[in-house]
Amino acid sequence: MPHILVVEDDTALRSALMRRLAERGYAGNSVGTGLAGLHAAVNERPDLVVLDLGLPDLDGHAVLRMIRAVSQVPVIVATARDDEQAIIGVLDDGADDYLVKPFSTGQLEARIRAVLRRVAAGGSRQAPTIVDTLVVDAAARRATLAGVPLDLNPREFDLLRYLAERAGQVVTKRELLAEVWHQPYGGAEKTVDVHLSWLRRKLGETAQQPRLLHTVRGVGVRLGEPPTTGPAAAAPDLRP
Known part of the structure; x- marks a missing residue:
């Protein structure tokens, strides 16, 4: 107990x-x-x-x-x-x-x-989450994109980590307010929009041309699908 x-x-x-x-x-x-x-x-x-x-x-x-x-x-x-x-x-x-x-x-x-x-869990170190070329290390509070460290403030990191841990799932803004901002009784969704905009910019993409962070109109946002596990898993060919 x-x-x-x-x-x-x-x-x-x-x-x-x-x-x-x-x-x-x-x-x-x-x-x-x-x-x-x-x-x-x-x-x-x-x-x-x-x-x-x-x-x-x-x-x-x-x-x-x-x-x-x-x-x-x-x-x-x-x-x-x-x-x-x-x-x-x-x-x-x-x-x-x-x-x-x-x-x-x-x-x-x-x-x-x-x-x-x-x-x-014995304090065991959580394995980094990998989504395409994005690596989010929750234990070290560090994220890299194609091997390049991302300069994220604490809120941006928490937002990215939450989305990365649910890669492929649509996450609502209400859920983000509750789980990342800890405001379960509602709050300004505009705050989420602003932080998503900042996060997109640091990921090197825009809402009009997303690669990892996708808006699902009227529902929420989704971070791109995680790579397939196993020996065949590899970063996709991103060449045009």
């Missing part, structure tokens, strides 16, 4: 989360301050920490950095801050994932399961 530590100063939210997690078979504990959370993370050795950033005594970023200094326990950050710099900051500080408030307990459970699955 996984042990979850919830560090959240909102008493009502904390109680609701703990009640739902208990109903779903998780053990756990909850605290309302950063200092108590740090002590619990070290002394109780939970399997995963859900950490709020807006704590009354210590900034959540500082708590995350202190946890990381002494432990590799997985941390999911829950925050009301949805600006890109704040998100980049928590990931750079060592968070394994993040959620933007408000979020459903169902979404939190899904992210807990996903993080715990990665831990259960």
Whole structure:
């Protein structure tokens, strides 16, 4: 039974989360301050920490950095801050994932399961995803196209990785908002459009002349089919 530590100063939210997690078979504990959370993370050795950033005594970023200094326990950050710099900051500080408030307990459970699955895999390095001449290395957060590194910001990389891991599938903008932007209750699809445009430019293509990133009108987007596995797999002949 996984042990979850919830560090959240909102008493009502904390109680609701703990009640739902208990109903779903998780053990756990909850605290309302950063200092108590740090002590619990070290002394109780939970399997995963859900950490709020807006704590009354210590900034959540500082708590995350202190946890990381002494432990590799997985941390999911829950925050009301949805600006890109704040998100980049928590990931750079060592968070394994993040959620933007408000979020459903169902979404939190899904992210807990996903993080715990990665831990259960023994920390083995995820193999790079290959789509045509595109290589996306999630572990190293590095992507190359025909051997040339792509200069992607964190959001562009997350977007490309999500699409690459679903190569050949049509992905809706609503799904991208939920899974890449962590905004399950809706958001500006224009944000997705802008980032897709930037990504296309860095892939050296346009919406009018796509090679890897295809728009499916009225549905979403699709990254080109992955290569066939096996010894016969090879990059296609791209010569005109």
